[in-house]
Amino acid sequence: NAxxxxxxxxxxxxxxQSMTLQCTQDMNHNYMYWYRQDPGMGxxxxxxxxxxxxxxKGEVPNGYNVSRSTTEDFPLRLELAAPSQTSVYFCASSxxxxxxxxxxxxxxxxxxxx
Amino acid sequence: DAKxxxxxxxxxxxEEPVHLPxxxxxxxxxxxxxxxxxxxxxxxxxxxxxxxxxVNNRMASLAIAEDxxxxxxxxxxATLRDAAVYYCILRDNWAGTxxxxxxxxxxxxxxx
Numbered sequence: 001n002a003x004x005x006x007x008x009x010x011x012x013x014x015x016x017q018s019m020t021l022q023c024t025q026d027m028n029h030n031y032m033y034w035y036r037q038d039p040g041m042g043x044x045x046x047x048x049x050x051x052x053x054x055x056x057k058g059e060v061p062n063g064y065n066v067s068r069s070t071t072e073d074f075p076l077r078l079e080l081a082a083p084s085q086t087s088v089y090f091c092a093s094s095x096x097x098x099x100x101x102x103x104x105x106x107x108x109x110x111x112x113x114x
Numbered sequence: 115d116a117k118x119x120x121x122x123x124x125x126x127x128x129e130e131p132v133h134l135p136x137x138x139x140x141x142x143x144x145x146x147x148x149x150x151x152x153x154x155x156x157x158x159x160x161x162x163x164x165x166x167x168x169v170n171n172r173m174a175s176l177a178i179a180e181d182x183x184x185x186x187x188x189x190x191x192a193t194l195r196d197a198a199v200y201y202c203i204l205r206d207n208w209a210g211t212x213x214x215x216x217x218x219x220x221x222x223x224x225x226x
Contacts, residue, residue: 004157035216042201042216043158059215090157101205103150103214105157 002026006091006106013081013113021076021109023091031094032074033058033103034066036087043090049074081113118202123221126192134187134220136202141182146205148214149176149187151198158201158216161187197224 007022025032030051035043035058045058049068063085065077074093078085088110092103119137126132138147149161162169162176164185169176175188189196201219 040218042218043214044216045214092157102160102163103158105159108155108157 004091004093004104004106006089006109008109009107010110011112013078013111015081015083015113017081018077018079019081019111021078021089021091021111023074023076023106024072025074025091025093025104026072027093027095027104028071029093029095029104030071031096031101032068033092033094034064034074034076035090035092036060036085037090037108038087046076046089078111083113085111086113087111117215118204118217120200120202120217120220122218123223125223125225126189127225128194129191132189132192132196132222132224134189134200134202134222135184136186137184138202138204139183141204147176147178147182147185148203148205149174150201150203150216151196152201152219153195153198161200163205192222192224194224194226197222 004025033048034046037043044060046064047066049055052068055066068074088108090105090108092105094101094103146165148163150158151161152158162171162174164176177186199219199221201216203214
């Protein structure tokens with residue numbers, strides 16, 4: 001059981017380049033999330049999805065786009081990368097239940113924009 | 115979203131109990147209290163959650179104040195592998211919002 005898988009693990013981008021961070025989960029979870037974590041800080045929610053075809057903005061959505069065409073996959077797209085997007089990106093998934101909604105996180109993608 | 119307040123850092127000796135406090139004075143009646151921890155260079159992992167009653171699981175115990183304005187995560191015997199950042203988070207169950215607001219957490223250092 002792989003859980004939440006993120007690719008790539010590391011990436012260096014030049015300013016203005018674009019890329020897609022991949023996230024796949026094999027737990028049949030309805031809910032999926034993208035967070036970013038800057039050095040020494042907590043996680044900030046970028047986007048989340050409550051099911052295939054449904055996405056919504058989190059705290060810091062500017063500069064990012066998402067899509068959810070399947071239950072398993074929730075890619076995060078960076079268009080026109082900027083140095084401010086240098087961060088560690090975490091994908092998570094959950095199955096909402098009464099009080100629980102335990103989120104399972106991937107290992108993260110470390111992105112540097114130079 | 116209700117906020118939580120935690121100390122920036124704490125230290126504990128190995129094999130001793132650790133009490134990690136969290137204040138959430140604006141908690142609403144439908145907010146669940148969740149704790150996650152993040153080991154170095156890893157994603158966060160779930161530790162425990164509760165609503166009103168104290169909770170125990172294999173990882174930790176959660177003590178919730180009677181007025182619910184504070185809670186304490188208890189690690190009964192700290193090990194070096196427990197060195198991590200611990201996040202106390204409120205989740206609003208009633209509104210159907212399944213979003214967590216992470217603060218900066220408490221960095222736990224365990225001394226050998």
